[in-house]
Amino acid sequence: MVQNQAIGIFDSGIGGTSIWKEITTALPNENTIFLADSKYAPYGKRSKEEILALSIKNTEKLLEFNCKIIVVACNTATTNAIKVLRSTYDIPFIGIEPAIKPAAIHTQTKKVGVLATKGTLSSELFAETSDLYAQNIEVIEVIGTGLVELIEEGKIHSSEMHELLHSYLTPMVAQHIDHLVLGCTHYPYLIPILKKMLSNSVKIIDSGEAVARQTKAILTTNKILNPSTTPGKHMLYTNGDIQVLQDIVKTNTAVTYAVEGLDF
């Protein structure tokens, strides 16, 4: 029965587990399969064609697992590949994009910072979203060069990380942003550090909960919600370092899951 099939989720690496966590919280009886494509991270530096090819590879792998819906838990893959994925495959895709809209609605200073990868900030989809919602505000875009790499190496609390974040936040703070949009699913793991570096008047926005809500809505509309009343089963696969994936997930979830290496 299609309802019992898993929700497939992929990211360029371990960052998408921040979205996986929101999905398992919002939909506790759904089964999930998560792919961390860490071997090919970071996507943010790659060409649109490469990002598309990797997104297709990950999608095909999730389809081998019979997933009923795919969540592209990566801003860089969404902004560069989701249109093609949606027109190629016959299942629903949920994507994630920098949450400019709520920031643009609520900003008082009319200055909003967006921290994201080069691939996301240079994509057509990001430009379209920005044009749509951020006409009357100033968006200060900063490429988070090196952040994904450090997270993938398990170096969230390193001095290199602090130095990089300090250099990326300085121009935004100087321009009086009151919202910081995290445009990469790796970055929610940096929120505790970002909060210490920013004043309370800067609100940090990430899209995790919104993606989980949207996933639930699309499963409901398509009548493919899992009717099970018992907790779902969760498999997380990585083609990179298993320990790094294990370490990031274990501090971040209350659900039972298994982590395994996989060549894909």
Ligand code: DGL
């Ligand atoms: N988690 C990915 C994103 O949301 C990271 C991209 C990368 O690998 O550079 O954009």
